[in-house]
Amino acid sequence: MLWPVLFTLQAVCTSVVHAMQHYPAAWGHYDVCKSQIYTEEGLAWDYMACQPEATDMTKYLRVALDPPNITCGDPPETYCALENPYMCNNExxxxxxxxAHPPELMFDFEGRNPTTFWQSTSWKKYPKPLQVNITLSWNKTIELTDDIVLTFESGRPEQMVLEKSLDYGRTWTPYQFYATDCLDAFTMEPKTVNDLTQRTLLDIICTEDYSRGYVWKNDKTVRFEIKDRFALFAGPRLHNMASLYGQLDTTKNLRDFFTITDLRIRLLKPATGATMVDENNLSRYFYAISDIKVQGRCKCNLHANSCVFDKGKLGCECEHNTTGPDCSRCKRHYHGRAWSVGSYLPIPKGTANICKYGSIFKIGSNPRFLKKMKEKTIICPQTRVCDNAMLRCQNGGTCHHHQRCHCSPGFTGILCERARCQGPGQCDDQLSGRASLHHHPIGCHSPCILPLSALVAPTQSCVT
Incomplete structure (x- = not known):
């Protein structure tokens, strides 16, 4: 009876190995946030970095067109084929x-026959430019994991710019320029992604690969090549994802390069074919897009392995005691260590950088701040002081038995901060004026202001 089970398990393992070889972007343990392990103290949780699986992000976007009345059909219009000006049977x-050809047809299920697509009005006002901005918004930070692919039904544009935003559309930066002649259109030397190196990966280039020549019938797509950029670190078949993850972990600009909140497609000049623009038949010139592909994942700062779409909005299901749409802050009462993004390193499980129970308060310059702290219950860090990277002994203090800071003369508190005294009977008022707290730190002979770390309720078990 065991043989069928063994064969089934073998088939499952083979399928997993096969998937890992063909989908290297799924490599690693980052789809898991924690696992149970046995320690000397018993069963415990082992936390690790984690991220949601990549998916089709066009299911969650909002699209906006500028100008808003650029979509064809109001009033009705008849179009001619670009390659044959006498074939005018498209209405x-x-x-x-x-x-009708509304914008949502850029994101519907492909495979219908005839093909569905969005279409602009024709170039009625030539020679005034026919320009359209198509803005894709997620209201969420996402990370791109595959090529952005646009499929045109009207011939690929002769001039186009792909732009990105990291601040929900307030500011924009170019991702890539596209033209039949890069020097003429954008005063840039033409390049391809194959000209890039690890050092020049973040360069913004202009490419003629998707615009030059009258070849639109053979290939209708325009790409922004994400995987070719990944391959500069991970190898041609993306077999070394450890190298790529390591670079993303240590190079902030690299991670930001593949991170967006919005995309904008700026169509600047439609396809005109092999000849000059026929001013007597301007219904040949327009834009039409049948499909846009954007593959990516929610950015959760390596603190979540799933992202949900609820009430029209994407949000990470945060782990590691973090919260927020991007898991970008610690939960209430979990400020025992400062929030930090998770880390891909060490490979393969990374570092979770979980938020720990407790509070760390920064000293304020406003006199009201210290007064509030006197009235506020301070939650002690639930870790041994010397083992907490945020609370290690300072100013020459020594760590006793891995749990208690022994401060040098003239220093006090959890952080071994300098006692705020200028001399006998004189207290430093740098923190918040001369509010008397009736404590006597080392070296003081009168009521004096202590570092905030010394203001711990005596009934609590913090080290002071």
Whole structure:
């Protein structure tokens, strides 16, 4: 009876290995946030870095067009084929479902016949530029994991710019320029992604690969090559993802390069074919997009392995005592160590950098701050002082038995901070004026202001 089970397990393992080889982006343990392990003290949780699986992000976006009346069909219009000006049997009518071409058709299920697509008005006002901005917004920070692919039904644009935003559309930076002639259109030397190196990966280039020549019938796609950039670190087949994850972990600008909140497609000049613009038949020139692919994952700062779409909004299901849409802060009462992004290192499980129970308060310059702290119950860090990276002994203090700071003369408190005294009977008022707390730190002979770390309720078990 065991043989069928063994064969099933073998098949499952083989499938997993096969998937890992063909989908290296899923490599690692980052889809798991914790596991149980046995320690000398018994069963405990072992926390690790984690991130959501990559998915089709077009399911969660909002699209906006500028100008808003650029979509064809109001009033109805007849179009001619680019390659044959006498074939004018394509009609666009917004009032008729079968003849309408609204923006949402850029993201519907591909495979329908005939193909569905969004379409702009024709170039009626030539030579005034026919320009369209298509903005894709997620209201959430996401990380790109695969190429951005646009499929055009009208011929690929002769000039186009792909832009990104990291602040929800307030500011924009270019991702890549596209043109039949980069020097003429953008005063940039033409390059391809193959010209990039590890050092120049973040360079913004102009490419002619997707615009030059009258070849739109053979290839309708325009790409922003994410995987080719990954391959500069992970190898041609992305077999060395450890190297890529290591670079993303240690190079902030690199991680930010693949991070967005919004994308903007700026269509600057439509396809005109092999000849000059035919001013007597401007219905040949327009934009039409049948599909946009954006593959990525929610950015959760390596503190969540799932992301949910609820009430029209994406949000990380945060682990590690973190919270927020991107898991970018510690939960209430979990400030025993400062929040930090998770780490891919060490490979393969990374470092969770969990938020710990407790509070760390920074000393304020406002006199009201210290008064509030006197009235506020301070939660002690639930870790041994000397083992907490945020609370290690300072100013020459020594750590006794891995749990208690022994301060040098003239220093006091959890952090071994200098006692705020200028001399006998004189107290330093740098913290918050001369509010008397009726404590006598080392070296003081009168009521004097203590470092905030010394203001711990005597009934609590903090080391002072």
């Amino acid at each position: 666009c009518d917004a009032a008729t479902e079968e003849l």
